[in-house]
Amino acid sequence: MRKQRDDGYGIVAICLHWLIAALVLGLVALGFAMRRAGIDPALQFSLYQWHKSFGLLALSLAGLRLLLWLAAGRVAPDPDLGIIERRASTATHLLLGLLCLLVPLAGWAVASTTTLNIPTFLFNIVVIPPLPMARSVDAEGFWSWVHATTAYTLLGLAALHSAAALFHHLVRREGVLMRMLRRRAVEPAPPPANEGRER
Amino acid sequence: MRHVALMVASLALGQILLPLAAFSKAPALSQAAGTYEVSGTSQIRFSVDQIGGGGINGRFTKFSGRFRIDGRRIDASTISFTLYPQSVSTQERRMEDFLRSSAVFDADAYPTVTFRSTAVRQTGDDTAVVDGMLTARGITHREQFSVRLQGFNRNDIAFNVTGNVYRSRYRMDVGTPIYLNVVKFDMDIRGVRQ
Numbered sequence: 172m173r174k175q176r177d178d179g180y181g182i183v184a185i186c187l188h189w190l191i192a193a194l195v196l197g198l199v200a201l202g203f204a205m206r207r208a209g210i211d212p213a214l215q216f217s218l219y220q221w222h223k224s225f226g227l228l229a230l231s232l233a234g235l236r237l238l239l240w241l242a243a244g245r246v247a248p249d250p251d252l253g254i255i256e257r258r259a260s261t262a263t264h265l266l267l268g269l270l271c272l273l274v275p276l277a278g279w280a281v282a283s284t285t286t287l288n289i290p291t292f293l294f295n296i297v298v299i300p301p302l303p304m305a306r307s308v309d310a311e312g313f314w315s316w317v318h319a320t321t322a323y324t325l326l327g328l329a330a331l332h333s334a335a336a337l338f339h340h341l342v343r344r345e346g347v348l349m350r351m352l353r354r355r356a357v358e359p360a361p362p363p364a365n366e367g368r369e370r
Numbered sequence: 371m372r373h374v375a376l377m378v379a380s381l382a383l384g385q386i387l388l389p390l391a392a393f394s395k396a397p398a399l400s401q402a403a404g405t406y407e408v409s410g411t412s413q414i415r416f417s418v419d420q421i422g423g424g425g426i427n428g429r430f431t432k433f434s435g436r437f438r439i440d441g442r443r444i445d446a447s448t449i450s451f452t453l454y455p456q457s458v459s460t461q462e463r464r465m466e467d468f469l470r471s472s473a474v475f476d477a478d479a480y481p482t483v484t485f486r487s488t489a490v491r492q493t494g495d496d497t498a499v500v501d502g503m504l505t506a507r508g509i510t511h512r513e514q515f516s517v518r519l520q521g522f523n524r525n526d527i528a529f530n531v532t533g534n535v536y537r538s539r540y541r542m543d544v545g546t547p548i549y550l551n552v553v554k555f556d557m558d559i560r561g562v563r564q
């Protein structure tokens with residue numbers, strides 16, 4: 172990863188953050204709901220298909236964020252934060268970013284190993300091939316466990332992370348949350364030189 | 371002289387073979403006239419293709435049926451057939467449960483799928499087309515099946531029956547477009563003469 176920048180979050184990072192956050196929270200809710208016993212089987216089938224499509228969308232956005240991190244470097248923690256808070260926030264962000272890749276990859280592994288062999292038809296547009304893995308009851312059980320465990324870990328970590336963001340915003344009244352809500356301030360452009368167009 | 375003898379011989383041979391030829395040309399079905407009960411050794415296979423290749427292959431293990439072949443007028447023959455969707459069998463238990471569930475057959479509410487022929491039309495020596503009313507999930511539609519006679523003897527008769535059914539007509543189109551709308555039936559029907 173490139174060295175950290177301290178000029179705040181750009182529009183791409185901000186859009187990715189909130190899109191991924193909304194998708195992840197929705198997907199955990201969807202994943203939980205579709206696994207409930209007693210759900211209407213036809214509804215369950217379509218919820219599974221939506222879950223796979225939106226999950227792969229989340230995976231590609233998380234992949235984009237990784238590329239952004241690699242290409243532009245990560246943003247340094249807010250200067251208002253103490254040393255421990257900086258470490259904790261950096262570690263949390265890295266772990267969140269990693270889980271946003273691991274959770275959907277494990278979900279894809281479930282779809283690739285299940286003996287049900289239901290195709291993944293991304294938003295009913297294009298067939299996404301399974302990962303090159305052998306289908307078996309054991310493999311499906313394993314990846315299903317990994318997917319659920321990492322998904323709920325991600326949810327827990329995201330809860331902690333948003334509590335911290337809200338704490339800094341509401342209690343400490345620091346600019347941490349605002350950094351993720353509006354684009355970094357652009358240096359004001361120097362006034363055009365040598366032009367006598369005073370009003 | 372030898373030529374004449376040969377001609378006579380071949381004429382005689384022709385006389386013997388002719389009735390046999392006529393027999394195999396004539397609607398063999400008419401020779402099988404009678405009433406039959408569908409035997410449990412029949413195979414009721416179906417498949418539904420899925421996007422990207424492959425699909426569901428299954429069969430029904432519980433069914434019953436009767437048919438009567440009219441020797442003089444094949445088109446007066448009748449067929450009735452019942453299958454029990456609870457008996458659906460595939461490679462995956464979860465798939466079977468899904469097929470039995472309210473999403474597809476709703477086997478608790480509709481324990482049978484029935485077919486009653488309305489018209490039989492002979493299309494070749496050993497082939498026919500059967501029209502009839504198929505009832506599934508309480509919905510009835512006209513469907514058509516192609517029948518090919520495979521053989522018969524005094525007690526038994528064997529047909530291969532194929533046909534495509536659009537499941538959307540019976541409000542069973544769950545899973546489309548991942549699974550195609552067409553259900554392909556391929557059945558080996560064995561009949562036992564009554």
Ligand code: HEM
Nearest residue numbers: 198199202203223226227229275278279281282315319322
């Ligand atoms: C960030 C993305 C994702 C999140 C947060 C997520 C979350 C979840 C959750 C919470 C569950 C329920 C686990 C349980 O209670 O057992 C679940 C189940 C499932 N997810 Fe995902 N998921 C994501 C992506 C994906 C993807 C990309 C796929 C497949 C392409 C997928 C396939 C599945 C399947 C097949 C199940 C249910 C089967 C099982 O666990 O046995 N998920 N997901």
Ligand code: HEM
Nearest residue numbers: 184192195196248249264267268329333336347348350351
């Ligand atoms: C599943 C949900 C979430 C995930 C996976 C997630 C993940 C992340 C990640 C990876 C970063 C680092 C961004 C980067 O360097 O490009 C980040 C930053 C941030 N997140 Fe989240 N987030 C989630 C939900 C939330 C929520 C609900 C809030 C607000 C209540 C929030 C507030 C923030 C803030 C304020 C930052 C910037 C912190 C800073 O100034 O460095 N996040 N988040």
